[in-house]
Amino acid sequence: MSIPQHSTENRNVLYLAFELxxxxxxxxxxxxxxxxxxxxxxxxxxxxxxxxEIRTAKERFxxxxxxxxxxxxxxxxxxxxIHRYLIRKGIENIIVDSSSIEVNRRARRAKTDKLxxxxxxxxxxxxxxxxxxxxxxxxxxxxxEEDRRQLHRELKDLKKERTRxxxxxxxxxxxxxxxIILTPKTNPxxxxxxxxxxGSSLQEGLKVRLQREWQYLQYVSEQILGVERERRRLLxxxxxxxxxxxxxxxxxxxxxxxxxxxxxxxVEEFFGWRKFRNGKExxxxxxxxxxxxxxxxxxREQGISKAGNxxxxxxxxxxxxxxxxxxxxxxxxxxxxxxxxxxxxxxxxVGIVAVARKLLIDLxxxxxxxxxPEGALxxx
Numbered sequence: 001m002s003i004p005q006h007s008t009e010n011r012n013v014l015y016l017a018f019e020l021x022x023x024x025x026x027x028x029x030x031x032x033x034x035x036x037x038x039x040x041x042x043x044x045x046x047x048x049x050x051x052x053e054i055r056t057a058k059e060r061f062x063x064x065x066x067x068x069x070x071x072x073x074x075x076x077x078x079x080x081x082i083h084r085y086l087i088r089k090g091i092e093n094i095i096v097d098s099s100s101i102e103v104n105r106r107a108r109r110a111k112t113d114k115l116x117x118x119x120x121x122x123x124x125x126x127x128x129x130x131x132x133x134x135x136x137x138x139x140x141x142x143x144x145e146e147d148r149r150q151l152h153r154e155l156k157d158l159k160k161e162r163t164r165x166x167x168x169x170x171x172x173x174x175x176x177x178x179x180i181i182l183t184p185k186t187n188p189x190x191x192x193x194x195x196x197x198x199g200s201s202l203q204e205g206l207k208v209r210l211q212r213e214w215q216y217l218q219y220v221s222e223q224i225l226g227v228e229r230e231r232r233r234l235l236x237x238x239x240x241x242x243x244x245x246x247x248x249x250x251x252x253x254x255x256x257x258x259x260x261x262x263x264x265x266x267v268e269e270f271f272g273w274r275k276f277r278n279g280k281e282x283x284x285x286x287x288x289x290x291x292x293x294x295x296x297x298x299x300r301e302q303g304i305s306k307a308g309n310x311x312x313x314x315x316x317x318x319x320x321x322x323x324x325x326x327x328x329x330x331x332x333x334x335x336x337x338x339x340x341x342x343x344x345x346x347x348x349x350v351g352i353v354a355v356a357r358k359l360l361i362d363l364x365x366x367x368x369x370x371x372x373p374e375g376a377l378x379x380x
Contacts, residue, residue: 013128014063016054016091017120018073018082019113020044028117029057033125037118047085072124074098075138083140094127096120099307100136136307145273148245151234152264155227156311158220165217172210176202184221188214231264245272248367255366256377257326258319265315266360271367279361286312288357304353312360320356330375332358 017037019026022044029038038057042049058067070092073082086093101123103109127134141149166182173180177197180190191210194202202210238246245267252263276282283289287308293300306313324333332355340351362373372378 012063013068013070014054014058014061015121015124015128016057016069016071017117017124018071019117019120020073020076020078020082021113025050026113026117027053028121029053029061030121030125031061031063033122037121039114039117051089068092070124070128072096072120072127074101074120080140080146084143094124095138095140097136097138097307102135139274141273148272149268151227151231152261152268153311155224155231158224158227162217162220162224165213165220169210169213169217172206172213176206182217231260235260248272251367252363254378255327255373256379257322262315262319262322265311266363267367269309270312271364276364276368279364282361282364283357285309286316286357286360288313288316288353288360313356316356316360317352320352320359323355323359324352327373327376329377330373332362332373332375334375 013031015030015032017028019028024041025044025046027040027042027050029040030036038060040053040057042053054069055065057063058065069090071086072094073096075095075097080095083093083095101119123134169182170180173194178194180194182190191202191207191214196202234241235246235250238250248267248271249260249263252258252266253260270285274285276285280289284305285308287306287310288304291302291305293302323330324336327333335358336351336355340348340354343351359373362371362376365371366373
């Protein structure tokens, strides 16, 4: 009779599952499948207490002091700092994509932190016993790679905030029957010229509020300009910095239809630090792969998975439309025109997602192997 793998290879291993929240961390310790999970609560971020609980768990499970500790937690707001701390302490940690964790399919299922940490602990053991496709593991960037993503994410948040501020001003004026177009070049004295539906000027309270909103809008606009200047400065100094990610951004910008915004997001979120083995991995990580549903006589397509990087997915779909316009002679554009250009609205929507997936793979090949997309043109 053969002995299960986990009972021989992992007999001196302590498994630790984290259930993280803002105030407390629930820890689940076990040494194998079928073993009762030892649960403990500690204050969030209390690393000293965490080490104490690990030592106590080793004693309770009669493990040597130098026993291997393997842990996991779900990706969330705590990011990667806990992972880096655990790795520094010699703990084999993995971060799990929470949407890939298997759950009960009943309409009403029990869900508590206790059940979650028990589930994570059992799946952690199964993962290290050989079930590699059990869940999706998050690739952890280095500190430098993570820091490089701040610039374009800040820019996107600032642009969203600018839109919100503009819409608030327009909404306040629309309630008084006034329609206005605001741009960064709008005359600062525009409030003095506004007249309401009866020809009267703005009331004092509304005017003061609009002034505050306008000042905030100007502040956000200045912040956007500052971030964009910083981005252009980094590109100008790319040779001096000797940063490969900036060189890749410049390489993508050399293609027609791709500007600084799209190339920056694609490289810093995707191509600048991820290593892909084939085009399937590229499409999968962007969430652009199909999700078929086949059961018995039922066989249908559910659309793309949307399980990957949402920022990359949004950008590459925008770039796909731009590619059709500015790269009309490329093989990819010709393929779209033959297959989808004369279809209905839904057909064209499906087609542009297919173009986005193919384009993303072509751009990966262009950056990785220097293979120019067939029929594509470089900027003059």
